[in-house]
Amino acid sequence: MKVRFLICSLFLISVLGLKAQENFSANVNFKTEPTDKINFNETDIAIFYQKELGTKSKIANTLDYSNLKVNYEFNPYNFYEDQDKFNQIQDKFEYSYEMSEKTKWQFSIVPTANFQSNLDFSDLTVLGSLAISQQIGSKVNVIVGAGRTSIFGAPKITPIVAFDYKMNDKTDFRIGFPDSKISYSNNVRNKFSLTNSFNGNFYHLDESINADNNAEKAVLSQMTSALEYERNVGGNWFLNFKAGYDFDKKYNLLDSSDHKVYDYNTGNGYVLGIGIKYKQ
Template sequence: MKIRLLIGSLFLISFLNMKAQEKFSVNANLKTEPTDKIDFNETSIGISFSTAINSKNKIKNTVEYSNLKVNYDAGSFEVFENLDQFIELKNKFEISHEISNTKLNLSLTPTANFQKTLDFSDVTLLGSFEISQQLNLNTNINVGVARTAVFGYPQFLPTLSVQYKVNDKSALMIGFPDSKISYSNNIRNAFSLTNSFNGTFYNLDHTLIANNGTKISTSQMTSAFEYERNVDKNWFINFKAGYDFNKKYNIIDNDNHKVYDFNTGNGYILGIGIKYKQ
């Protein structure tokens, strides 16, 4: 119980220290992804605060919780059927500083990824540093480095994106790990096509003796169509439909080497969410 309290304090320390918040949002999402022999169902909720310290500095803090449930076809993976639920907690603290046409963006994200029992060993520090340069009125480029788990385990990777505002209704972003084409025909409707590399990992409660497996690793490239509707002044609903390519669901060891491959195959994804913001 003490461990849970201390880890909770680590995640909430920056969240509670924010004062005079200017912006606030809460979102909840449901997502399902069936594959040939395994179905993945995820629920998540996030709470975010952001504020401008002054004209050049802004901060944002987001606390997120997600619960991944895994359903195996009967008889397909009997040895691993106890690997059916995984939890992720993360607290993302972001700060940006503007210098002329350049913006410096820093994020720190302590994250806890575990099966059922939370411990200090489950906490990992992720984050990123990015330089954003405004090239002209409609174009800016972002270059940086991130410690991220988009390929299923923590590692340092370069990040790059070019953002271009086509007109008042549409915009384009091309880069790694995320790309996006967005369009809004009015103030209530927003449409987008996205492509992203994404993944995570979860520490197992007990080492799998047969192969020294200590973590579950998931990763994929997701292409999706998303629609968001502003149904009221502060309320939004969103729908997501897409497909996961190069889907990987593996057991890995402490050195992030694959020790078992579930060979899930690819699968389509469907998601729905609701958001409140002010």
């Protein structure tokens, strides 16, 4: 009941906010990440909207639900027989303000509930970030900041650095941490991107599962390089495809002090994804 109430409440807040929207999108994505020992399959549903507040400030909100299913092909000890499904409900609120014509700062707060099947208040975690961007000339933008993120699995403070360069009307270039990207659009319907990102997540384990080994979190992290393609298939509808590879992939169990309890040694693997999006 707690899970259903929280999900319904978050979606109700987002729907009410759509009355004042200026930009809106909704998307569903499916992703598979097989490795030598374990296969990961994730379904993600997200709703995004943003609104300008006057001429200098803007707010944006993204409500996201994801379900991760884990298939253990090699399981000699049944050590993780119940750790095959993880859930996340996340709401990202962003506020940006133009301090001057070329300087802008952005603040985000991200309450997130990461759990298996039993949602509890102890599963709630607050992430977020603060960054400043500085426009240099007409083509270059530099971003610096820091945030509490889960890109390395367990939540921790990480830097944010990016150098954006608009090469021409068709090509954009970003190099930075945790994300880098080159985008090319040959017309209004096609967009190609080459991306590299450090990304990860964590999930609180149910009490019945961690009783024997003191594990309290399952954490995943990797660096992903991928080729992505987005196609406008008509009107406001878009299809997107993703193919890439995970490097330095880790899947561990941690105790209450974030010390490693168990390492699954998954090895690296490729990534395949497909999604559909409506945006206006």
